[in-house]
Amino acid sequence: FRATNQHSTFPTLTCFAPTLLQQDTRGGLWDSVKKAAFVIGSGILFLAAFGNSLTWHLQKVWGASGDFWQKLWTRLYTTFEGHDQALFYFGAMLVPTVVFGGTNALLMIVDVTAKPSFITRYRIQQDKNNPVLAPPHQLFLSLPSTHLLLITLSSDEPVGEPCGPELPTFHWALIELGAFALLEELFFYYSHRLFHQPSLYKTYHKQHHEWTAPIGIVCIYAHPLEHMLSNMLPVALGPVLLGSHLSTTCLWYCLALVSTTVSHCGYHLPFLPSPEFHDFHHLRFNQCFGVLGILDRLHGTDSKFRGTKQYERHTLLTSLTPLTESIPTSPRKDSERRVAAVSLKSLRGSQYSSVNYGVRSIHTAR
Numbered sequence: 001f002r003a004t005n006q007h008s009t010f011p012t013l014t015c016f017a018p019t020l021l022q023q024d025t026r027g028g029l030w031d032s033v034k035k036a037a038f039v040i041g042s043g044i045l046f047l048a049a050f051g052n053s054l055t056w057h058l059q060k061v062w063g064a065s066g067d068f069w070q071k072l073w074t075r076l077y078t079t080f081e082g083h084d085q086a087l088f089y090f091g092a093m094l095v096p097t098v099v100f101g102g103t104n105a106l107l108m109i110v111d112v113t114a115k116p117s118f119i120t121r122y123r124i125q126q127d128k129n130n131p132v133l134a135p136p137h138q139l140f141l142s143l144p145s146t147h148l149l150l151i152t153l154s155s156d157e158p159v160g161e162p163c164g165p166e167l168p169t170f171h172w173a174l175i176e177l178g179a180f181a182l183l184e185e186l187f188f189y190y191s192h193r194l195f196h197q198p199s200l201y202k203t204y205h206k207q208h209h210e211w212t213a214p215i216g217i218v219c220i221y222a223h224p225l226e227h228m229l230s231n232m233l234p235v236a237l238g239p240v241l242l243g244s245h246l247s248t249t250c251l252w253y254c255l256a257l258v259s260t261t262v263s264h265c266g267y268h269l270p271f272l273p274s275p276e277f278h279d280f281h282h283l284r285f286n287q288c289f290g291v292l293g294i295l296d297r298l299h300g301t302d303s304k305f306r307g308t309k310q311y312e313r314h315t316l317l318t319s320l321t322p323l324t325e326s327i328p329t330s331p332r333k334d335s336e337r338r339v340a341a342v343s344l345k346s347l348r349g350s351q352y353s354s355v356n357y358g359v360r361s362i363h364t365a366r
């Protein structure tokens with residue numbers, strides 16, 4: 001069965017059971033290596049050709065506001081003078097928590113009231129969460145573990161000189177953010193796939209998948225172990241490994257937290273990153289495991305996704321017309337999807353037993 005076949009290409013399994021690997025799996029892996037070489041090679045060529053002029057233009061834009069940010073940082077730095085640990089808590093914990101909490105509070109109002117309609121019209125799964133009937137307190141139970149983890153991460157002795165008096169250059173901050181995103185993709189993809197192994201799924205990852213049509217706050221609704229290894233570690237790894245400046249770390253944590261909220265929020269809003277990819281993961285379970293989609297493409301774990309309407313809609317929306325209107329689901333596809341849903345239901349029944357029982361009943365109880 002297909003889900004298991006896909007998992008057999010998972011590198012962790014290849015370490016433990018090389019004899020199980022068939023010729024086609026090896027072919028698949030070789031294919032992945034070739035594709036990876038192509039992607040990385042093209043990236044290097046692109047950077048060599050356009051990188052300098054691109055960053056030069058961005059630097060010019062930054063130059064105008066660079067002084068402003070340096071002055072702001074200097075003021076903050078002198079305010080906290082001699083209290084680096086407190087400054088570190090402020091930048092790596094308090095600011096990202098406030099940004100995350102604010103974004104989710106606004107989304108929660110929309111979810112619970114199903115208003116205003118100029119936002120709800122962008123709902124991806126139109127028949128779900130209209131409004132959200134599941135008690136949000138269920139979600140907030142996961143907050144203490146998140147908080148505990150942030151404290152643990154923040155109280156670690158910072159590597160390098162994260163609270164230095166000078167901000168990093170614009171180029172360096174940009175390079176670091178790119179590196180953080182790649183590291184997150186790498187560690188999130190493989191740890192997430194690991195948690196989809198049947199032996200681990202039921203205990204650690206099923207909780208997160210109770211929501212087949214997720215909302216913003218669901219991004220931290222996870223078992224503490226999963227949350228630590230699969231959600232927090234891939235994000236925190238970059239700044240720790242690179243000994244990044246607190247300003248870059250703070251910006252990255254805010255970006256990562258808002259980005260994961262958007263990818264779960266259930267609305268494909270204009271001028272924001274597309275949440276279709278991860279929304280599809282919650283809908284179908286065995287597709288779209290990563291963040292950027294690079295490793296899913298290389299491992300073929302987005303093959304079904306690429307044949308769907310959701311994939312056609314997986315783009316930056318630059319107009320005010322919802323993508324469900326500009327790219328409507330055809331009636332034929334609808335019936336196909338119902339058949340697929342029935343077969344998927346039986347598939348889940350056999351692989352994951354009682355997966356998704358709780359929230360499915362809440363969704364359909366309307």
Ligand SMILES: [Zn+2]
Binds near residue numbers: 192196205209281
């Ligand atoms: Zn998952």
Ligand SMILES: [Zn+2]
Binds near residue numbers: 214218282
């Ligand atoms: Zn999720």
